[in-house]
Amino acid sequence: MGIKRKRNDARNSGLINAILFSYCLSILYYVFPSDAVHFLNVISQC
Secondary structure, eight states: OHHHHHHHHHHHHHHHHHHHHHHHHHHHHHHOHHHHHHHHHHHHHO
């Protein structure tokens, strides 16, 4: 039962990280449009 809870916590933390990441990207895209586009291009190339 503890392992199952840990797995759910990891999934929730991953979801939270994804939300925070997309939120930060949206801020970057709003403040620095060209930099954000370049940043996304670098990530997609990795």
